[in-house]
Amino acid sequence: xxxxxxxxxxxxxxxxxxxxxxxxxxxxxxxxxxxxxxxxxxxxxxxxxxxxxxxxxxxxxxxxxxxxxxxxxxxxxxxxxxxxxxxxxxxxxxxxxx
Numbered sequence: 001x002x003x004x005x006x007x008x009x010x011x012x013x014x015x016x017x018x019x020x021x022x023x024x025x026x027x028x029x030x031x032x033x034x035x036x037x038x039x040x041x042x043x044x045x046x047x048x049x050x051x052x053x054x055x056x057x058x059x060x061x062x063x064x065x066x067x068x069x070x071x072x073x074x075x076x077x078x079x080x081x082x083x084x085x086x087x088x089x090x091x092x093x094x095x096x097x098x
Contacts, residue, residue, distance in 0.1 A: 039070065044077050 039049055053070065055062045 039073075044080075045074065050074070 039045060039053060055066050
């Protein structure tokens with residue numbers, strides 16, 4: 001009789017593991033509970049847009065992927081601006097004034 005209960009427990013635990021692994025009915029779609037960083041997608045960012053950005057906090061600070069994504073976009077836009085403007089002659093200083 002003890003063996004019967006042991007086998008029954010193993011089968012029940014295996015069934016629970018199969019459902020948890022996704023072999024049963026699909027689970028509901030995951031909803032992200034974090035705020036979106038709202039920046040305009042249809043135009044280049046302005047200084048005011050950057051000042052308004054607030055990153056949602058994660059467990060140990062900010063989500064690095066959110067910060068990295070915004071910094072990458074800012075870098076691309078700055079590169080595009082620099083490529084569009086004619087380069088000014090470089091001004092060289094004569095060193096520190098003593």
